[in-house]
Amino acid sequence: MYDLILKNIARFIQLTPDETDRFTSIIKTRTLRKRQYLVQAGDVFRYECFVNKGALRIYHIDNNGQERIVNFAFEGWWTGDMYSFLSGQPALYNVDALEDCELLMIEKNNLEQLYIDIPKFDRFFRILLQNAYIAMQRRISDGMSLSAEQRYIDFLNRYPQFEQRLTLRQIASYLGITPESLSRIRRQRMSKN
Amino acid sequence: MYDLILKNIARFIQLTPDETDRFTSIIKTRTLRKRQYLVQAGDVFRYECFVNKGALRIYHIDNNGQERIVNFAFEGWWTGDMYSFLSGQPALYNVDALEDCELLMIEKNNLEQLYIDIPKFDRFFRILLQNAYIAMQRRISDGMSLSAEQRYIDFLNRYPQFEQRLTLRQIASYLGITPESLSRIRRQRMSKN
DNA sequence: AAAAAACATTAACCTATGGTAAGGGTAGGC
DNA sequence: GCCTACCCTTACCATAGGTTAATGTTTTTT
Numbered sequence: 001m002y003d004l005i006l007k008n009i010a011r012f013i014q015l016t017p018d019e020t021d022r023f024t025s026i027i028k029t030r031t032l033r034k035r036q037y038l039v040q041a042g043d044v045f046r047y048e049c050f051v052n053k054g055a056l057r058i059y060h061i062d063n064n065g066q067e068r069i070v071n072f073a074f075e076g077w078w079t080g081d082m083y084s085f086l087s088g089q090p091a092l093y094n095v096d097a098l099e100d101c102e103l104l105m106i107e108k109n110n111l112e113q114l115y116i117d118i119p120k121f122d123r124f125f126r127i128l129l130q131n132a133y134i135a136m137q138r139r140i141s142d143g144m145s146l147s148a149e150q151r152y153i154d155f156l157n158r159y160p161q162f163e164q165r166l167t168l169r170q171i172a173s174y175l176g177i178t179p180e181s182l183s184r185i186r187r188q189r190m191s192k193n
Numbered sequence: 194m195y196d197l198i199l200k201n202i203a204r205f206i207q208l209t210p211d212e213t214d215r216f217t218s219i220i221k222t223r224t225l226r227k228r229q230y231l232v233q234a235g236d237v238f239r240y241e242c243f244v245n246k247g248a249l250r251i252y253h254i255d256n257n258g259q260e261r262i263v264n265f266a267f268e269g270w271w272t273g274d275m276y277s278f279l280s281g282q283p284a285l286y287n288v289d290a291l292e293d294c295e296l297l298m299i300e301k302n303n304l305e306q307l308y309i310d311i312p313k314f315d316r317f318f319r320i321l322l323q324n325a326y327i328a329m330q331r332r333i334s335d336g337m338s339l340s341a342e343q344r345y346i347d348f349l350n351r352y353p354q355f356e357q358r359l360t361l362r363q364i365a366s367y368l369g370i371t372p373e374s375l376s377r378i379r380r381q382r383m384s385k386n
Numbered sequence: 387a388a389a390a391a392a393c394a395t396t397a398a399c400c401t402a403t404g405g406t407a408a409g410g411g412t413a414g415g416c
Numbered sequence: 417g418c419c420t421a422c423c424c425t426t427a428c429c430a431t432a433g434g435t436t437a438a439t440g441t442t443t444t445t446t
Binding site for chain 1: 253255256259261263264275276279285286308312313315316318319322323324325326327329330331332333334336337338339369
């Protein structure tokens with residue numbers, strides 16, 4: 001049950017058996033069925049979530065009523081709504097399940113006590129966030145510099161294993177274009193090669 | 194000299210006098226003249242930098258040779274090249290001074306020893322990164338959802354104090370549009386109001 | 387102070403992508 | 417097993433923003 005999350009943590013910090021027990025004792029598990037919400041924008045959401053199985057999307061609804069996927073979360077990734085978690089204010093984003101999911105969740109108060117008792121977890125999440133920072137900075141500069149087609153090609157190269165688990169609409173939304181545009185890009189690429 | 198950085202740190206953690214001394218002992222100061230590089234893409238850069246005075250930009254050169262500003266850094270902000278700092282690989286971005294600057298710099302080895310000696314600094318940078326994460330997530334979704342004009346208006350609302358310190362080209366580059374487009378947007382806004 | 391370089395503005399034109407609509411395919415609910 | 421709803425594709429037109437170029441202005445260099 002906890003294999004994947006413990007391996008994920010062991011990438012950056014080493015826990016003693018006691019610390020491992022302490023950590024797993026605050027984990028709550030939750031399953032989601034496909035399409036089920038984990039977070040709805042506007043609700044307060046006080047958990048950091050580790051995806052043990054399945055896939056989710058983080059998205060918001062823009063002024064034109066379009067769903068815009070800000071990110072995905074697959075097995076081994078962390079998700080939630082950082083803003084709501086940190087501030088206690090209503091969540092900015094929706095998070096829902098693209099497939100049946102199994103989540104490991106840590107409640108805010110429990111995590112804050114964990115930070116106090118085992119400061120190594122401050123370190124773990126610091127390193128996790130540094131990596132997220134690098135990835136997001138690249139997404140920002142790619143979004144400014146690259147054409148829709150180039151962003152699509154980069155997406156395929158970066159996440160070849162996920163393409164088949166996502167629909168065209170989901171990929172288009174993540175890339176910041178319409179499904180029609182992505183369909184056109186695919187056709188043009190077919191005829192080129 | 195250290196007032197601003199100590200106040201910045203005191204937002205999230207409390208240091209004892211000894212810890213404060215320990216911290217300030219590893220700070221190196223550096224001044225940059227306007228246009229001077231702090232980091233050049235391709236060089237290894239092993240410092241986290243706090244802007245005590247002045248302003249910088251983080252940018253990269255895209256495939257068309259255009260400078261794309263990924264972010265600014267004003268007094269009280271942290272900057273550097275997170276990728277190079279973490280991995281020891283060549284930096285992905287250029288960072289240079291938009292004004293004469295005074296920087297407080299922490300070398301990687303010193304910071305890593307500081308993390309070990311005073312784990313509160315793990316916590317400090319964790320919280321700093323969480324806030325950066327929220328800001329970057331918003332930039333990604335704004336970049337996908339909003340028109341160039343809306344992004345410009347949001348920029349003015351969010352950073353009214355910085356507009357006058359930046360040129361039109363710099364703001365346009367940050368917004369991901371050409372200077373010509375921003376000039377057109379400004380003119381249209383003038384005639385509307 | 388002069389020369390050179392970079393910046394801002396405007397205009398005319400171009401292109402990538404969005405909007406809309408329609409047809410056929412596929413999957414999930416009853 | 418049918419129906420409904422959603423998904424993908426294609427086509428045609430609309431438009432925001434890019435490109436190029438010309439002009440005047442400001443800043444930097446010498």
